[in-house]
Amino acid sequence: MAERSTAAVDVADNSGDEPLTAQADQSTADGVAKNRERDTDRNEAQGSGGTERSEKASPPELHSGHKLARRYRLEECVTRLDGFSSWRAVDEKLRRAVGVHVLPADHSRARSVLAAARSSALLADPRFVQVLDAVEENDLVYVVHEWLPDATELTALLAVGPLEPHDAYQMTSQVATAMAAAHREGLAHLRLNPNAVLRASTGQWRIRGLAVNAALRGISSDTPQRADTEAIGALLYAALTQRWPYENDAYGLSGLPKDVGLIAPDQVRAGVHRGLSELSMRALANDGATASRHEAPCTTPEELVRAIGEMPRVRPPEPAFTAPPEYQRTTYQQGTYGRTAPRPGIAPTVATPPPPLQSRTGRALKWAVSALLIVALGLGSWQLADALMDRGGEADNTGPTQTTDTGEKGPTKSAGQPIAISGARDFDPFGDGSEKPSDVGKSYDDDPGSYWETYFYKGADFGNLKPGLGLILDLGKAQQVGKVTVTFVGRTSVELRAASGSAASEPKAFDAYAKVAEGSGTTVTLQPSKAVTTRYLLVWLTELPPTGDGTYRGRVADIKVSS
Numbered sequence: 206m207a208e209r210s211t212a213a214v215d216v217a218d219n220s221g222d223e224p225l226t227a228q229a230d231q232s233t234a235d236g237v238a239k240n241r242e243r244d245t246d247r248n249e250a251q252g253s254g255g256t257e258r259s260e261k262a263s264p265p266e267l268h269s270g271h272k273l274a275r276r277y278r279l280e281e282c283v284t285r286l287d288g289f290s291s292w293r294a295v296d297e298k299l300r301r302a303v304g305v306h307v308l309p310a311d312h313s314r315a316r317s318v319l320a321a322a323r324s325s326a327l328l329a330d331p332r333f334v335q336v337l338d339a340v341e342e343n344d345l346v347y348v349v350h351e352w353l354p355d356a357t358e359l360t361a362l363l364a365v366g367p368l369e370p371h372d373a374y375q376m377t378s379q380v381a382t383a384m385a386a387a388h389r390e391g392l393a394h395l396r397l398n399p400n401a402v403l404r405a406s407t408g409q410w411r412i413r414g415l416a417v418n419a420a421l422r423g424i425s426s427d428t429p430q431r432a433d434t435e436a437i438g439a440l441l442y443a444a445l446t447q448r449w450p451y452e453n454d455a456y457g458l459s460g461l462p463k464d465v466g467l468i469a470p471d472q473v474r475a476g477v478h479r480g481l482s483e484l485s486m487r488a489l490a491n492d493g494a495t496a497s498r499h500e501a502p503c504t505t506p507e508e509l510v511r512a513i514g515e516m517p518r519v520r521p522p523e524p525a526f527t528a529p530p531e532y533q534r535t536t537y538q539q540g541t542y543g544r545t546a547p548r549p550g551i552a553p554t555v556a557t558p559p560p561p562l563q564s565r566t567g568r569a570l571k572w573a574v575s576a577l578l579i580v581a582l583g584l585g586s587w588q589l590a591d592a593l594m595d596r597g598g599e600a601d602n603t604g605p606t607q608t609t610d611t612g613e614k615g616p617t618k619s620a621g622q623p624i625a626i627s628g629a630r631d632f633d634p635f636g637d638g639s640e641k642p643s644d645v646g647k648s649y650d651d652d653p654g655s656y657w658e659t660y661f662y663k664g665a666d667f668g669n670l671k672p673g674l675g676l677i678l679d680l681g682k683a684q685q686v687g688k689v690t691v692t693f694v695g696r697t698s699v700e701l702r703a704a705s706g707s708a709a710s711e712p713k714a715f716d717a718y719a720k721v722a723e724g725s726g727t728t729v730t731l732q733p734s735k736a737v738t739t740r741y742l743l744v745w746l747t748e749l750p751p752t753g754d755g756t757y758r759g760r761v762a763d764i765k766v767s768s
Contacts, residue, residue: 267292267307273347274340277305288312289421293352296337302352303337306421307345314423315346321420322348328390331637332383334403334413348417356403356411359440360456363399363447370478373444374519376402377437377484379410381513384433385506387415393429395419397436399443399456407668408661408756409637430505437509438488445470445477450489480516487512514643521658524695524753621688621767627681629764631657632743634715635671648676648761656694656762665748665757673700675745676761677711683740687768688732689722694760695750699724701731702743711741718743742766 267290271279277294284291289308296303308315322339329335338349359376362368368376380402384394394401396418403411419425426432442450449458450467461468467489471482487503503509626649631642640659647655657676662668680686683706691699702718704711712718718741722731725748744764749757 272297273305273307273345274342277303277347277349279305287422289314289318294349296349302354304350304352306348306350306417308347308421310341310344310346312346314420315341317423318348318417318420319346321416324392325415325417328387328392328415330383330386332379332409332411333387333415334411336417350413350417353403353405353411355406359399359402359404359444362404363443364457367447367474368444369522370445370481371519371521373441373478373481374513375408376404376410376444377441377481378510378513380412380440381437381506381509383412384437385510388430388433388506392416393419393426394433394436395424395426395429396422397433397440399440399458402440406663407670408758434488434503434506434509437506438485438503441481441485442470442489445481445485446473448473450485478519481519484509484512484516518644518655521752524751624680624684624686624766624768626678626764626766628679629676631674632677632715632745633671633674634713636674640674645676649678649764651763653692653762656760658694658760659746659749659758661752661756661758662749663756665751667749668757673745673747674759675699675743676764678742678744678764678766679711680740680742680766683707683738685768686733686737686739686742686766688730688766689742689744690728690730690763690765690767691744691761692728692763693750694727694762695752696725696727697729697746697750697759698748699729699731700743700745700747701733702745703733703737703739704741704743706738706740708739708741718745720745723747 267279267282269279269281273279273294276296276298278297279292279294281293282290283293289306289312292305292307294303294305295301306318308318312318319339319341322336325333326336326339334351334353336348336350338347340347340349367373380397384397387393392415394412394415396414397412401412401414401418403413405411439450442448443456443458447458449455449460452460452463454460461473467486469482469486471477471479483500487500488509490502500512503512629645629649631640631645633640641657644657646657648657659674662670667673686703689701693699700720701722702720704718708717721733721737724731744761746759746761749759751757
C-alpha cells in the first residue's frame with residue numbers, strides 16, 4: 206500500500222463552480238456527440254492545483270439558432286455553468302460541426318480564457334482537440350473548437366467495464382506523450398479526467414480542453430506538471446479497476462472505501478496487469494510516496510513517458526478466430542444437378558449402358574478402326590528403329606566438350622547475399638505523420654516475437670482515411686536489391702517501393718518512391734521484375750488484417766533484404 210498523494214487534491218471543494226441553472230451539473234462537452242459529460246468539480250478529488258473564485262457574471266442571452274460572427278449557428282446548449290455556456294454548433298461557412306464556449310466579455314475569466322485558447326491553438330498537435338477560433342466580439346468572448354462525433358469518451362468506455370491491458374497501456378502512453386509535448390511548450394491541462402480523454406474511431410487517443418477547460422473554471426496550480434502526471438495516473442487506475450482512486454465517486458465510477466487510503470489496482474481487482482498497476486501508483490503517489498516495490502515516483506509527464514518505455518511492452522490480445530461452418534456439398538457438386546435425389550434407404554437406379562454396335566455398318570466400322578490402328582503401330586515402330594540407329598552413329602563421334610576452368614558445364618548463378626538494414630523509420634505522409642516510431646526497430650531485429658504495429662483502424666483500407674503507410678529502410682549505401690521478404694502478423698497486402706539510386710538523402714515525398722513489387726500474405730517475398738539499385742526502400746502497407754475485435758491494424762514482425 207502506498208501513501209495518499211497530497212499534490213493539490215482539493216479542487217472539488219474549492220473550485221467555486223456552483224450551478225446557475227437546471228443544467229449546472231453538466232460540464233463542458235468538447236466535441237463528442239451524444240456523450241455529455243457530467244460536471245464533477247464538487248465531488249472529484251483529482252490533483253489539479255489551487256483555484257480562484259470568480260465573480261458570478263450573468264450568462265449571455267443565447268438560444269438555439271443564434272449566430273456568432275454570422276458564421277457559427279448555435280444548435281444545442283450542453284453546459285451552462287458559472288457564467289459561461291458551451292454549445293454544439295455548425296460552422297456554416299465550412300459546413301461542419303464545431304463546439305463553442307461563450308462567456309461575457311466582462312467576465313472575470315474572459316481574458317484568461319482568450320489567452321489559454323490562443324496558446325493552445327499555437328500548439329497544433331493532432332493529439333489534442335484543436336482550438337479553431339478565439340474571438341472577442343459584441344460584448345462576448347467565444348472559443349470555437351473541433352467537434353468529434355465519431356469519438357468516445359473514456360467515461361463511456363469505463364461504463365461498460367475496465368479496459369483491456371493493451372488498451373490501457375496505449376491510452377496511458379499516448380496521453381503521457383502528448384502532455385509531455387504540451388508541457389515543453391509551457392501548456393498544462395489541469396482538468397485531465399475521463400471526460401477529457403477520447404478514443405477516435407481509428408483507435409487513436411485524443412485530449413480535449415488543453416488549458417481552456419481550466420481557464421473557464423479558474424483553476425490554476427503551482428505544480429502543473431505534478432498535477433497533470435497525477436491525473437494521468439488516476440486515468441490509468443480507473444482504466445484498470447473501473448474505480449476512481451479517491452474516496453468520492455466521480456465520472457460514473459465508485460470511489461475507494463473511506464479510511465483505506467490509496468491501494469494498488471491489483472489489490473482492488475483480480476487479474477490486473479502488475480506492471481501497469483505499479484505504473485499508476487508511481488504517477489498517483491508523486492509527492493514522495495512510493496508504490497509497493499519502491500520505485501521512484503513520476504512527477505512529470507516526461508518522467509512518466511520514460512517509465513513507460515522502460516517497462517515490458519504490453520502485447521495486444523490474440524485475435525479469436527471462429528471455426529468456419531462445416532462444408533456442405535451441393536447436389537450440383539455431387540453430379541445430380543437436374544435429377545431427383547433418391548430417398549433414403551432406396552438404392553439409386555443405375556442406367557444400363559447401350560449395347561455395342563451389332564448392325565452391318567457397326568461391324569464394318571470396327572474393322573476399319575482396327576486396320577487403322579495396325580498401320581499406325583507399324584509406322585511408329587519403323588520410325589523408332591530409324592531414330593535408334595541414327596543415335597548409335599552419333600555416339601561413335603565423341604568430340605571434346607567445352608567446360609569452365611572448374612570443370613562445370615556452364616556458369617552457376619550465385620545465391621542472393623543478405624543486405625543489412627542500417628536504419629528505419631515509420632512513414633505516414635497522408636496521416637498524422639507518425640505511428641509507433643519507438644517500435645520501428647522491432648521490424649528487423651531478427652526476433653519474430655516482436656513487431657512494429659500501426660494504430661487501430663475501422664477498416665482494412667485504413668478506415669478510408671489514407672491510402673496506406675509503411676516503413677522506410679536505409680541500406681547504408683546504394684546497393685542492388687534482389688528481393689525483400691516481409692513477415693506479418695495476419696494476412697497483409699504490401700507494396701515494395703524504391704527511391705532513385707542517385708538519391709543522396711532520404712526522400713520525404715511519397716511520389717519519390719516507385720513501386721517495384723507487390724504481394725499479400727503473412728510472409729511475402731517482394732522480388733522486383735528488373736534490377737533495382739537504391740539505398741532507400743519503402744515497405745508500404747495497403748490493406749490491413751482484422752484484429753478480432755472489429756478493428757484492423759498492421760503488424761510487421763520481420764524484414765529481410767538480399768541482393
